[in-house]
Amino acid sequence: MDDKVLILLPTEQNKLPMERTLDVLATIGGAAQVSTTLEEHCIVLTSSAPVRQRLYPVPFAMRQTLCDELEEMENLRIIKKNKSPYASPVVVVKKKEGSNRACIDYRQMNKLRKFDPHLMIPLADVFQGMENDKNLSKIGLSKG
Numbered sequence: 244m245d246d247k248v249l250i251l252l253p254t255e256q257n258k259l260p261m262e263r264t265l266d267v268l269a270t271i272g273g274a275a276q277v278s279t280t281l282e283e284h285c286i287v288l289t290s291s292a293p294v295r296q297r298l299y300p301v302p303f304a305m306r307q308t309l310c311d312e313l314e315e316m317e318n319l320r321i322i323k324k325n326k327s328p329y330a331s332p333v334v335v336v337k338k339k340e341g342s343n344r345a346c347i348d349y350r351q352m353n354k355l356r357k358f359d360p361h362l363m364i365p366l367a368d369v370f371q372g373m374e375n376d377k378n379l380s381k382i383g384l385s386k387g
Contacts, residue, residue: 287357293328294352305335305343312345 301309313333316322334346 288355289357290355294355295328295330296332296351299332299334301335308343309335309345
């Protein structure tokens with residue numbers, strides 16, 4: 244099964260195909276890749292005009308690192324090559340420990356996304372549910 248995020252244009256919103264999507268949680272550096280089919284997420288847009296942005300320049304010193312990172316994510320099936328009319332630029336961000344992280348600037352696409360109030364649990368509810376907990380684990384959803 245291919246990993247998919249369904250993007251529904253206004254003309255297609257009533258024709259939602261019954262395809263499952265995969266949320267990919269990946270841990271790089273020794274641990275195995277983990278996938279799930281437990282949840283489906285559709286991105287509904289308010290316009291059928293595709294968002295297509297210019298690429299941001301990547302400093303020469305970071306290009307090989309970015310290429311390696313993208314190749315690794317492709318090998319792990321976190322990303323895949325496509326011919327979509329949508330294009331958002333890659334941004335290379337330095338992590339605290341000095342390594343680089345590849346991020347996508349989806350701000351223009353997000354402007355066309357129909358608001359979905361059920362995407363996240365309110366943070367106050369999360370903290371309230373932790374009142375009796377003694378330990379807190381921080382999980383980095385690496386590259387996903």
